[in-house]
Amino acid sequence: MKVAIYSRKSRDNGNGKEETLFNQSSSLKSYAEKKGYTYDLFEEVESSLNERPELTKVQLGIEQGLYNRIIIVHVDRLGRNISILSTIAKLCLTHNVMIETPETVYDMKDPSTKMMFGFQSVIAEAEMDNIRDRLAKGKYNTVAERGRHLVSVAPLGYSYDKNDKKLHVNPDQAPIVRKIVELALSGYSTRIIAEKVNQLGYKTAQGSFFKGDSIQRILKRRTYLGEGFYNSKRLGKSATAKDCHEPLITEEDFNTIQTLLKSRICKQNTKSLGIKSPLNKLLVCGKCGGGLTIQKNNKVSKDKQKDLSFYQVRPCHHHINEYTHCDNGGIKIGKLEKIVFEAIKDKKDSIKKELQRLLKNDVSGTKSRMESNLLNIKKELLNQDNQLDKLLNLYLKEKVSEEVYDTKSATIKEVKENLKSEIELLEYQLEKLDVSSQLTKVDKVIHLIDNFHEMAIEDQQATLRLLIEKVVLTKPKGQLKSSDTKVEIHFREL
Ligand SMILES: [Zn+2]
Known part of the structure; x- marks a missing residue:
């Protein structure tokens, strides 16, 4: 006998939707596995019409005698509406099916459980909002305070x-x-x-x-x-x-x-698994800004004897509006690779120059100035934290109203956020000033470039993604000189 795992996310959840459904399902799955149940998983995303096709499937399964338990996070996942709940409760009673949550097992035959289920259903209807508010506040305070x-x-x-x-x-x-x-x-x-x-x-x-x-x-x-x-x-x-x-x-x-x-520009390009170019997923259209894909051009000689197929960057076909497509042209991938590899060699030279400049340059003065500045901002952050603590104490002792607490704490939190982003920026700049860490990075990059041609294709791909943010290709349509093709390579900051 199997169990039916039913998880549902409601419409009004906003961001983090998938996460919620995923969490529900994965915790129920591991719960079922621990209990040694075999299961079918039903995941419901509530539609605007309030329909529950997955729940209907569960009900059908119960009628067909497929399941002896429904596993849910909480009774309210079945619905907050009494008529849905009582329909399911009746169905479970007739088919001897139990409703199980990680906390409780509801056996509809047991009169006390039946009552409790009814009672919880009523709670689900009438007070769930209040309860959820309190729960949310409690959870929020656990994390925030x-x-x-x-x-x-x-x-x-x-x-x-x-x-x-x-x-x-x-x-x-x-x-x-x-x-x-x-x-x-x-x-x-x-x-x-x-x-x-x-x-x-x-x-x-x-x-x-x-x-x-x-x-x-x-x-x-x-x-x-x-x-x-x-x-x-x-x-x-x-x-x-x-x-x-x-x-x-x-x-x-x-x-x-x-x-x-x-930076994975062309996410939908799942068919490109077999594409043998390290440039894959770095290519961007210079006309419309969309991601460009690589495809095989199955060319055969006129006598059909020779396979002249080659890989090319596919001409762009992104919609610009309802009626027009982008008309940026394609290019043989070999040509583009040559251009990019040349650029990387040049990049290596400029990195080496940067390295020499770093070695010569004395940054100790700037560094100590920035460090003392950082220290001051951190002190100020601590000060704001103390103020927040004091305010909370006043509020808890009921010396200030909730309204005053809310406005004042909001202001302090805003100041804190600003201070934090200043700290982040300074730490980042300081780190850039740190010659030794910069040297390690530069060394690593030079090593990667030197060994590029001996690497496996996925290592080449990884190296290019570390060095390059995107390669922008612009190629006017029609029979034009190849000099009209423009390739811009956007390197990352090291
Ligand atoms: Zn385009």
Whole structure:
């Protein structure tokens, strides 16, 4: 006998929609696995018409005797409307099906459970709004005021300790996360990273193979910075808590990886897996700004004896408006590669010059000025924190009203945000001034360029993504001289 896992996200959830549904499903899946259930998963995205096709499937399955349990996060996931709930309750009673949440099992035959289910349904209808408000406020305060992380399921690399209610580094899994970070910093795409860690025999927290999107989720997760985060659409605000647990990635590496992830220009180009060019996914149309794809041109000689096929950048066909397509032309990929490789060689020379300049240049004066400036701003930030504490105390002792507290704390928080971004900027500039760290980076890049032609294609791709943000191709239509073709290479800041 199987169980039916039913998860639903409602329409009014705004951002983070997928995350919510994903969390619901994945925690229910691991719950079912722990219990040894085999399951079918039903994921509902509530439509504007309030229809629930997935729930209907569950009901049909129950009528056909396929399931003996419905697994849900909370009764209210079935619906907050009494008529839906009582229909399902009746169905469950007739077919001897239990409704199970991670907290409770509802057996409809048990009169007390039936009553409780009814009671909870009534709560779902009448008071859920209030309860949810209180829950949201409680969660928000846990993160914002007490600086704690709200843990539901420990992400890969951590274990959850029930006693101190914190995440702790899981020594078996943390190396996997570190490896993924290391590969991402080398510029590999999420798909290649998944391949590589699978080859190393690593598995996800659920014990399955990694895929591009699971890698992507890991790399975007701020939990690995040691942060706790809570976003409440209900309250219209979000809270972040720092230093909740030991981080597995540094802020700097995290930011670098976000930039690299964003730079995947042509995301929809999934058919390009077999494309043998390191320029793949770096190409942008100079006329409309859309991503350009690479395709095979299956040319055959006139006598049909010789295969003259070649790879080319496909002429751009993006819609400019309802009626017109972009008419930017294509180019043989070999030609474009030559141009880019030449540019990289030139880039190497200019990097070397930069290196010499760095070695000669004495930046110690500027550095100490910036450092004392940074120290002052950090003191000021501490000062603002103290003010916020004092204000909270006054509010708790009921010496100031909620209104005063809200306005004043909002002002302080705004000042704090400004100070924080100034600190970030200064730290970034200081780091750029740090000759030794800059030298290491430059050395690494020169090494990569020197070995470029001996690398495997995915390593070449990774190297180009580290060096180049995008390659913009502009080629007027028609029989024109090749000198009319314009190739702009946008290098990244090192
Ligand atoms: Zn275009």
